[in-house]
Amino acid sequence: MGLSTERIVATAEQLIRDTGSTDWTVRTLCKQLECAPGAIYRYFPGGVDAIGAEIRGRHVAELGHLLSDVEDDLTAEGLPSLTARSWAARLARRCAAYLDFADRRPEIYRSLFALNETQQTAGRMQLADEALLRRPAVIIQRAAEERELNRPSVGRFDAERMATMIWSRLHGFADLRLSGLVEDRMDELRDRLLIEILATAGFKVAEYPVGLEAAAKAARGNR
Numbered sequence: 077m078g079l080s081t082e083r084i085v086a087t088a089e090q091l092i093r094d095t096g097s098t099d100w101t102v103r104t105l106c107k108q109l110e111c112a113p114g115a116i117y118r119y120f121p122g123g124v125d126a127i128g129a130e131i132r133g134r135h136v137a138e139l140g141h142l143l144s145d146v147e148d149d150l151t152a153e154g155l156p157s158l159t160a161r162s163w164a165a166r167l168a169r170r171c172a173a174y175l176d177f178a179d180r181r182p183e184i185y186r187s188l189f190a191l192n193e194t195q196q197t198a199g200r201m202q203l204a205d206e207a208l209l210r211r212p213a214v215i216i217q218r219a220a221e222e223r224e225l226n227r228p229s230v231g232r233f234d235a236e237r238m239a240t241m242i243w244s245r246l247h248g249f250a251d252l253r254l255s256g257l258v259e260d261r262m263d264e265l266r267d268r269l270l271i272e273i274l275a276t277a278g279f280k281v282a283e284y285p286v287g288l289e290a291a292a293k294a295a296r297g298n299r
Contacts, residue, residue, distance in 0.1 A: 079109065079111055079115050079116075079119070080119075081119050081120075081130075083109070084105070084109065084116060084119055084120065084127060085127065085130055085131060085134075087105060087108050087109055088100070088105055088127050088128075088131060089131055089184075090108075091104065091105065091108065092131070092183045092184065092187055093183050093184075095183075100124065101124060102116055102117070102123050102124055105124075105127075128187070131187065132187060132188055135184050135187070135188055136188060136204050136207070139174070139177055139188070139207060140204075140206065140207035142173055142177060143170045143173055143174065143207050143208075143211070144207070144211070146169050146170060146172075146173040147166045147169055147170055147211075147215075148166075149169065152169045152172070152173065153169070153172045153173070153176065154168035154169035154171075154172045154270070155168045155172075155267065155270050155271070155274075155288065157288060158281065158288075162219075162224060162281075163215050163216075163218055163219035163222065163224050163279075164219065164224055164274055164279045164281050164282075166215055167212060167215050167216075167219075167242075167273070167274065167277065167279075168270050168273075168274065170211075170212065170215075171242070171246055171269075171270055171273055172266075172270065174208075174246050174250070175246060175249065175250055175253075175266065178250035178253070178254060179250075179253070182254050185250065185254070186254070189247070208239070208243045209236055209239045209240060209243065210236070210239070212238075212239040212242055212243075213232065213235035213236045213238070213239040214235070216230055216235045216238055216239065216277045216278075217229075217230050217232070217235045219277070219279065220278075224279055224280060224281070225277065225278040225279060225280065226278045226279075226280055226283075227278060230278075238276060238277050238278075241276055242273050242276060242277065245269065245272070245273055245276070246269075246273075249262070249265075249266075249269055267289050268285070268289060271285045271288055271289055272285075
């Protein structure tokens, strides 16, 4: 099989999955591809950094599409007790999908955030900004307009600040879960996290966390 951009990227991705690490070299990749280092550099002059950046860019885009699709998927996991078409439910589904992505693809999730300054490209950062900050900010603003929040309007700056706080909560939860240090407690805390995220944004429904959490647990138990 001839060498190609797709084959190099696919083999590098497999290395990440197999080893659970992004710490690999061109030589390691050459052994898998049975080629000389120069052959890889013809496709990726930047070597490991360039290949890693390509992989991350693709998966940031994949995560963005996943979050976009799940927002309108009324059957997707979130907080089952919420009105499915509400902005609160849309945000909860996006948050749940983010956590599911980290659970299902831990090596890829870790690699998304294993960036140094040379690996950060404007395109990838723009994709992440749109999926993880701008769209949640828009949801928060629309929720305010439609009286789902405790205030009638939210400015762009405040909405994006809330979205950043939400992302930090999700990322911290995902990282802690992947660490395995408190694995036995994370499942029971997931609904509580989603409720607290709604509270961070100011959703009225989050004023009753105990009832909301109990309703979500009951809804899952009846499936």
